Structures are given as structure tokens and as C-alpha cells.
Amino acid sequence: MTTMAADAGAYEAVFDAALAADERIEPRDWMPDEYRATLVRQMAQHAHSEIIGMQPEANWITRAPSLRRKAILMAKVQDEAGHGLYLYSAAETLGTSRGELLDKLHSGRQKYSSIFNYPTLTWADVGAIGWLVDGAAITNQVPLCRCSYGPYARAMVRICKEESFHQRQGYELLLALSRGTEAQHAMAQDAVDRWWWPSLMMFGPPDDSSAHSAQSMAWKIKRHSNDELRQRFVDICVPQAESLGLTLPDPELRWSEERGHYDFGPIDWDEFREVLRGNGPCNTQRITQRCRAHEEGAWVREAAAAYAAKHGKAQA
Amino acid sequence: MTAALALGDDALVLSHRLGEWAGHAPVLEEEVALANIALDLLGQARVLLSLVGDEDELAYLREERAFRNVQLVEQSNGDFAHTIARQLYFSTYQELLYERLARGTGPFAPLAAKAVKEVAYHRDHAEHWTLRLGDGTAESHERMRRGLEAHWRFTGELFEPVEGCEVEWHTLHDAWLTRITSVLERATLAVPEGPRRTGWAAGAGRQGIHTEPFGRMLAEMQHLHRSHPGAAW
Ligand SMILES: [Fe+2]
Ligand SMILES: [Fe+2]
Numbered sequence: 001m002t003t004m005a006a007d008a009g010a011y012e013a014v015f016d017a018a019l020a021a022d023e024r025i026e027p028r029d030w031m032p033d034e035y036r037a038t039l040v041r042q043m044a045q046h047a048h049s050e051i052i053g054m055q056p057e058a059n060w061i062t063r064a065p066s067l068r069r070k071a072i073l074m075a076k077v078q079d080e081a082g083h084g085l086y087l088y089s090a091a092e093t094l095g096t097s098r099g100e101l102l103d104k105l106h107s108g109r110q111k112y113s114s115i116f117n118y119p120t121l122t123w124a125d126v127g128a129i130g131w132l133v134d135g136a137a138i139t140n141q142v143p144l145c146r147c148s149y150g151p152y153a154r155a156m157v158r159i160c161k162e163e164s165f166h167q168r169q170g171y172e173l174l175l176a177l178s179r180g181t182e183a184q185h186a187m188a189q190d191a192v193d194r195w196w197w198p199s200l201m202m203f204g205p206p207d208d209s210s211a212h213s214a215q216s217m218a219w220k221i222k223r224h225s226n227d228e229l230r231q232r233f234v235d236i237c238v239p240q241a242e243s244l245g246l247t248l249p250d251p252e253l254r255w256s257e258e259r260g261h262y263d264f265g266p267i268d269w270d271e272f273r274e275v276l277r278g279n280g281p282c283n284t285q286r287i288t289q290r291c292r293a294h295e296e297g298a299w300v301r302e303a304a305a306a307y308a309a310k311h312g313k314a315q316a
Numbered sequence: 317m318t319a320a321l322a323l324g325d326d327a328l329v330l331s332h333r334l335g336e337w338a339g340h341a342p343v344l345e346e347e348v349a350l351a352n353i354a355l356d357l358l359g360q361a362r363v364l365l366s367l368v369g370d371e372d373e374l375a376y377l378r379e380e381r382a383f384r385n386v387q388l389v390e391q392s393n394g395d396f397a398h399t400i401a402r403q404l405y406f407s408t409y410q411e412l413l414y415e416r417l418a419r420g421t422g423p424f425a426p427l428a429a430k431a432v433k434e435v436a437y438h439r440d441h442a443e444h445w446t447l448r449l450g451d452g453t454a455e456s457h458e459r460m461r462r463g464l465e466a467h468w469r470f471t472g473e474l475f476e477p478v479e480g481c482e483v484e485w486h487t488l489h490d491a492w493l494t495r496i497t498s499v500l501e502r503a504t505l506a507v508p509e510g511p512r513r514t515g516w517a518a519g520a521g522r523q524g525i526h527t528e529p530f531g532r533m534l535a536e537m538q539h540l541h542r543s544h545p546g547a548a549w
Contacts, residue, residue, distance in 0.1 A: 029496040051344065058338035066372050066549040067328075067365075068333070071358050077338050077350035096342075149526055181547050289339065297342025299459070300396050300429055303452025304343075310451065 019220055027093040038212065039149050040094050041110070042099045042221065047087035048112035052105075052286050054080045055119040057129060065123060065263035072169050073126060076081075079162045082127050090151040106291050114272065115202050117280030123160060123179055124191035130135055130170015131244075132192070132199040132237070136162045139233045140203065148220035169238065178245045185245075193242070193249045200264075201272045203230040318384070319424065319480030320523055321374075324364030325385035328375060329530075330406060332355035332537055333393055342396050349441055351518065353403075356434040363427055376541035378526075380531050388470040388520040390530040394463065397449050397456065401463030403442035409474045411435045412491050416483045424481070443499050450503025457504065464500070465508045472512030476522055 011030035018025060027033055061077065064070035074127050088098040102112040115133055120126065141163065144156040177188035204210055204226040216222035224232075234253075241248050252265035274280065334354035341347040365371040388406055393399045414435055417428035449460040475489040497507050541549075 051347075054347070056341045061335045062332065062536050063340050063540045065359065065544070065547075067362050067375055069549055071355060071362070074351055074355055074358065075336055078348055078355070081344055081347035082352065085348065088344070096358045120527075132412075132504060136398035176549060180549075181544060184547055291451070293342070296340075297396070299453065299455050300346075300449070303456030304448050307448040307452045 019148055022146075022148075022220070024153060025148050026150045034215075034219075036094055038216060038219070038221060039152065040091055041219075043091040043094075043152055044096075044104065044110050045112060047084050047101065048105045048110060049083035050080045050087060052112040052116045052290060053133075055272055055286055056116055056118070056282075057126055059120050060123060060126050063123070063173060065115060069173065074175075076130070076166050076169065079166070083159045083162070086155040093151045102294065105289070106294060108278075108287070111276075112286075113202060114275045114280060115198050116286060117275050117282045118194070118198050119281050121186050121194070122191060125195070127170045127173030127177060127188065128191035129165050131174055131240070132170075132195050133202070134163050134166040134170060135237065136199045136202040138167055139229050139236070141307065143223035143229075144221075146220075146223060148182075152221075157160055171196040171244070172242055174246065188244075189246050192244075192246050196248050196250070197267065197271075198275075200230055200234070200267055201275075203227070203233065205226075205269065205272070228279040231261050233263065234264050238262050257310040271287055318366045319478050320367040322384040322386075322478045323424070324361050324368065324374075325383050325480075325528070326389050326406075326410070327357040328361035328362065329385045329533070330389040330402075331355075331361060332533060333389065333391075334377075334394055334399075334433060337399070340427060342484075344398075350399075352440050356431075356438065357526065360427070360431050360434070367423070370540065373531070376534065377479070380526055380534055382524060383521070383526065383530070383534075384524065385521050386466060386470070386473045387527050387530075388474065390526060390533060392529045394466070394486045395459055396445075396457035398463040398466065400442055400445045400449060401460065401467050403466075404446050404496070405467055405471050405474070407435055407438040407442050407472075408495050408499075409488075409492055410538065411439045412488050412495075413481070413483060416488065416548065420482050422482050446499055446505070447503045450500070450505040460503070461505055465510065468508035468510050469512055473521060478522065 012032065015025065015030055015032065015035075016115065018029070025035075050251050057073060057080075058077050061070065061073055064073050088101060091101060092098065101110065103109050115136075120129065129259045138160060141156055145153055147153045147156065174192070177184040181184075204213075207213065207225045207227045209225055213222060213225060217225070238248065238253065238255075250265045252263060254263055255261075275283070278284075285310060329355045334357070336353075337350045338347065341350055349528065361375075362371050365374045368374060368468050374381050388402060391402055411432060414428040414432040417424045418432050419425075425443050449456040451457070474487050474492070477483075493507075
């Protein structure tokens with residue numbers, strides 16, 4: 001064995017031991033290339049989802065029906081921009097840059113959560129997104145607070161706190177509609193009918209066909225399987241829907257004494273794959289708006305860089 | 317409460333315009349910054365309008381002619397430089413006004429004392445971008461120059477006395493001009509030269525005369541609320 005190979009072996013042993021002891025891997029620690037690549041891919045996709053996710057909700061800021069709701073919605077969309085910032089910074093600790101990741105998003109080489117390829121058609125969609133989409137995101141992300149990579153885990157702690165505010169605000173918005181006029185109640189029910197199934201798809205494909213799951217679990221990037229998390233989410237949502245006075249659009253939804261969980265009907269994975277492939281209702285619209293904002297902002301970023309170069313100050 | 321309505325409408329309308337940037341800002345940091353400013357302004361608007369009546373009735377059920385904001389704040393966002401020029405003119409004015417109101421004994425003193433800290437940040441944000449854009453690239457300089465020119469004629473109205481604000485409007489104006497002149501100088505930009513009041517009155521917002529883009533803005537802002545009369549949200 002050469003010295004270098006021996007060193008690599010020793011490093012790997014340290015890495016494995018840290019994982020086994022549930023210690024955090026930090027940016028300066030040695031890590032396998034595949035581990036690094038997996039993290040960059042996952043964190044980038046997560047960051048992209050935060051910023052693309054601003055679009056469907058920003059769609060309602062200028063039409064929010066009360067000043068209180070407008071303030072809550074603006075603050076929420078702002079939080080999502082903040083989440084994007086933390087996550088791009090966390091990804092940068094692995095040797096990439098925000099600019100590089102954005103290029104990959106814009107050129108379609110990296111993805112964002114497919115849920116944001118559905119449209120927000122009514123005001124109630126803002127509530128359904130908060131309740132279901134932020135709710136699903138929390139179910140997915142709470143375990144990430146214990147992810148083996150330190151900067152990602154720490155970013156998630158901060159993000160999860162804010163996501164749970166979003167979830168409660170969404171629930172509260174829907175509750176107000178559900179208890180409101182007949183038209184408001186119908187608006188809330190329609191939104192939940194449209195967002196329920198796409199929310200279940202947010203947990204990814206079933207365990208038997210999930211490409212990256214096993215390795216990510218071994219690396220302690222992922223802590224629970226897609227199906228486990230999906231079930232946890234369904235179990236949380238059913239009683240909440242009852243309290244809301246709204247129904248979930250699944251005739252097969254019922255409590256199973258035997259499993260101690262709610263049974264639910266089959267998910268339309270063809271739809272999931274179609275949306276993933278780019279054929280969802282808003283894929284083109286979302287990416288076009290993102291690219292346009294980026295291109296139209298180019299002269300601003302150039303100006304800031306030129307100013308910083310002239311005046312020797314850090315860029316904005 | 318003419319003054320509460322005037323200042324409240326300024327904050328409400330500018331907040332709305334800034335809210336239109338969400339998802340369109342040139343950098344992620346500006347998504348956060350512009351939303352911050354919009355939220356501060358919305359908070360101020362809610363306090364001020366509540367002094368007059370029900371905040372939602374005032375925001376959503378008044379017709380265009382009943383709004384008392386200055387025309388400057390209702391102007392469309394345009395490009396980023398256009399927005400920054402509007403921000404520079406308005407936040408410089410608002411900071412100076414609120415500083416004075418905070419020192420007074422009028423009904424706005426407590427609100428102004430709190431808001432002036434927020435507004436100082438808004439002005440700082442606008443000044444920083446004015447410097448970067450003015451003294452950045454040839455393109456940004458030109459865009460910033462155009463933004464400043466376009467809004468110049470709406471700045472005269474800022475110094476029309478508002479009933480209920482015990483402020484020396486002349487000195488407020490002089491302080492504003494001194495400050496704007498100094499920022500623009502540092503940004504290698506010239507102070508625009510055009511008229512700031514015209515015969516057909518660019519700037520009669522305080523009297524309820526607005527510009528065309530404002531009606532569309534209100535149509536969008538009010539339509540959902542008005543579509544469900546009496547509903548609670
Ligand atoms: Fe988020
Ligand atoms: Fe969220």
C-alpha cells in the first residue's frame with residue numbers, strides 16, 4: 001500500500017467513526033467525494049426550492065384581502081428568501097458558489113421541489129401552501145436538523161423554526177375561511193382538494209424505487225425513509241383537517257387499528273414523473289420568471305461589483 | 317385626522333409598490349431588504365390608519381380620489397434604479413419629517429419616534445444603492461440618472477404643508493435638498509433641473525388627485541376584499 005492510499009484509508013476511518021458516533025462533519029474535515037457531491041446536490045435543490053417557492057405565494061401579495069394577512073404573507077415570502085440565503089451559504093462551505101448553483105438552476109441541470117410547479121389560483125391556496133406544503137417541508141426537514149453535515153444541520157434548525165410559523169399561519173388562514181362565508185369555505189375546500197396529493201408527492205418516490213435513499217441513510221444525511229415521513233405527515237394532517245372543518249380528497253383515507261396509522265389511497269406517480277420531467281402546469285413559467293429576474297438584475301450586480309472594485313469595499 | 321390619513325396612505329401605497337418586487341429582485345439580498353422596507357411601511361400604515369378608523373375599510377373600500385398619499389409613492393416600480401430613486405427621495409423626506417414629529421408633542425410623536433429608526437435604515441439602503449448605481453458602471457449611472465429625473469417633478473409636493481403636522485416645511489425642504497445634493501454628488505450624479513411643480517400639478521395627491529397607474533394598483537389591491545362584502549379574513 002502506498003502512503004497516500006494509507007492516508008486516505010485513515011481519513012476514511014476517521015470519517016466513518018465520526019458518523020458512527022453521531023458526530024457532525026464540518027467543512028474542513030475530510031469527507032468522501034460522493035458524500036460531498038450528494039450534499040451539494042441536496043442543499044442546492046433545497047435552496048432552489050426556497051427561492052422558486054417564493055413565486056406562487058408572491059403571486060398573492062398584491063391582492064391579500066386584509067392588511068394583517070398582507071403583512072403575514074410578505075413576511076413569509078421574505079423568510080423563504082432568507083432560507084435560500086442560509087442554504088446557499090451552507091452549500092458554499094463545500095466549495096461551490098451561489099452563482100454556480102444558480103446557473104445550474106437556470107439551465108435546468110439542478111432541480112427544485114416539484115410542488116412549486118402547481119399554480120396558486122385563489123387566495124385560499126396561500127393557506128393550503130402554508131398548512132400542507134410548509135407542513136410537509138417541516139416533516140421532511142426536522143430530521144435534517146440532525147443531519148451529519150454540520151452547516152446543513154445548523155441551517156435547518158433555524159429554518160424549521162420559521163417553517164413551523166408558516167404552517168400555523170396557513171392553518172389559521174384556512175380556518176378563518178372555513179368558518180367564514182359559504183364562498184370562503186368553498187374556496188378553502190377547493191384549495192385543499194388541489195394541494196393534498198401534490199403535498200404527499202413532496203416526500204419523493206416510494207422507498208422501493210428511490211434512487212439515493214439507501215446511501216443517504218448510511219451517511220446520516222437522511223434519517224427516515226420517504227414512505228415513513230409521508231405516513232407521519234398523513235397521520236398529522238387527518239385530525240387537523242377535521243378541526244379545520246375541511247375534507248381531504250381521498251375516499252380510502254381511514255384509521256387502521258392494526259397498523260396504528262391512517263391508510264391512504266394510491267398516489268398518482270405518473271403525474272409526479274410528468275411534473276418532474278417539466279410538464280407540470282407552471283414549470284416553464286417558474287423558470288422563465290427566475291431567469292428573467294436574474295438577467296434583468298445583471299446590470300445591478302455588475303454595478304455593485306464595479307463600485308466595490310473602485311472603492312475597495314465588500315460587495316452588497 | 318388629515319395628517320394620519322396622508323402619512324398612512326404614503327406608507328400603505330409605497331409598501332404595496334415594494335411588495336410587487338417579491339420574486340423579481342436583482343439579488344437575493346434585495347428580496348430580503350425590499351421586503352423588510354415594505355413590512356416596516358405596512359406596519360406604520362396600519363398604526364396611522366387605525367388612528368382614523370378601521371384599517372381594512374380605509375385600505376380596501378376607499379375610491380382612488382379619497383386617497384391622500386403623495387403621487388411620488390404611487391409611481392410604478394420601473395427598473396431597480398427607478399425604484400431606488402423613488403426610495404431615495406421619499407425615505408430622505410420621511411426620515412426628516414419623522415425626526416421632527418418625534419421631537420414634537422403632537423399625536424404622532426410616539427409613532428414617529430419608533431418609525432424614524434426604521435426609516436433611517438430605508439434611507440441608508442437607498443443611499444447605498446444610489447452610490448453603487450451612480451458610481452458603478454456606465455449603464456447603471458445612466459439608469460440611475462433617468463430614475464432621478466423621472467421622479468423629480470413629484471418631489472415638490474412632499475413639502476406642501478399637511479394639516480395636523482407641526483413642522484416647518486421650509487426648513488424640512490432645505491434639509492432634504494442639502495442631503496439629496498450631497499448624496500448625488502458622492503454618487504457622481506447631478507441634481508435634476510426640471511420643474512418640481514407644474515401648472516397641471518404633478519403632485520396633488522394630498523388633494524386626492526392621482527396618476528393613472530394608481531387606479532390599476534388599487535384595482536389589484538382591492539378586488540378580492542371587495543368581491544366578498546362583509547367577509548372576515
Ligand atoms: Fe422555507
Ligand atoms: Fe416556509
